[in-house]
Amino acid sequence: MIARIATYLRAFRRNEDGNAVVEFALLVPIFIFFMMAAVEVGLMSIRNTMLERGLDQTVRWIRLNTGAAPTHAELKQMICSHEVVPDCMENLQLEMVRRDIRNWQDMPSEVSCSDRSLEVQPMANLSFGSDNELMILRACAKYQPIFPSTWFTSELTLDEAGDAHLIAMTAFVQEPR
Numbered sequence: 001m002i003a004r005i006a007t008y009l010r011a012f013r014r015n016e017d018g019n020a021v022v023e024f025a026l027l028v029p030i031f032i033f034f035m036m037a038a039v040e041v042g043l044m045s046i047r048n049t050m051l052e053r054g055l056d057q058t059v060r061w062i063r064l065n066t067g068a069a070p071t072h073a074e075l076k077q078m079i080c081s082h083e084v085v086p087d088c089m090e091n092l093q094l095e096m097v098r099r100d101i102r103n104w105q106d107m108p109s110e111v112s113c114s115d116r117s118l119e120v121q122p123m124a125n126l127s128f129g130s131d132n133e134l135m136i137l138r139a140c141a142k143y144q145p146i147f148p149s150t151w152f153t154s155e156l157t158l159d160e161a162g163d164a165h166l167i168a169m170t171a172f173v174q175e176p177r
Contacts, residue, residue: 033150036147036150037147037150037151037152039146039147040145040146040147040150040152040153041152043146044145044164044166047084047085047141047143047166048166048168050082050083050084051079051082051084051085051139051141051166051168052168052170053082054078054079054080054081054082054084055079055137055139055168055169055170056170057078057079057082058075058078058079058137059137059170059172061078062172063172063173072094075094076088076089076092076094077089079092079094079139080092084141085141085142085143085166086143086144088141091141091142091143091163092139092140092141092142093112093113093139093140093141094137094138094139095111095112095137095138095139095140096135096136096137096138097135097136097138098133098134098135098136099134099135099136099171100133100134101134107136107138107169111138111140111165111167112140113140113142113159113165113167132173132174133173133174134171134172134173134174135171135172135173135174136169136170136171137169137170137171137172138167138168138169139167139168139169140165140166140167141165141166141168142159142163142164142165143163143164143165143166144162144163144164145158145162145164148162
């Protein structure tokens with residue numbers, strides 16, 4: 001009986017059938033994981049680029065149309081026309097503040113973002129300055145990650161609804177009217 005088992009084990013040890021299956025089973029999940037992370041990072045980069053472009057184009061329009069004071073909804077519509085994030089009008093929060101260049105104060109590190117798990121909040125702060133004032137416009141857009149269970153997504157700051165946020169900021173000087 002023992003000799004038969006030993007013979008069977010020696011034959012099993014010499015048999016190389018299924019060698020590739022072991023490597024495949026060990027490596028394919030790692031490759032799939034990296035592909036998922038690459039897709040998530042790529043889409044996040046595209047959304048961030050589109051948010052920054054939309055913000056820059058909107059500020060350019062404000063600077064060129066001296067004296068124009070668009071409403072909060074118009075600003076959001078201009079930024080969202082660049083297809084920043086899905087449901088952009090609901091997921092975008094704007095904040096515009098004046099800063100004195102002679103008495104500089106940093107922007108608060110906490111960014112006001114919309115949170116779909118809470119009640120809708122009005123705009124954070126939006127006031128167009130007077131002539132020659134430095135204005136800082138900060139936008140925060142929320143989006144739902146595609147693969148919320150990957151390690152990369154777990155490193156993002158997520159809110160109660162599971163949304164990640166993108167932040168873009170730009171500055172401009174209010175031209176004389």
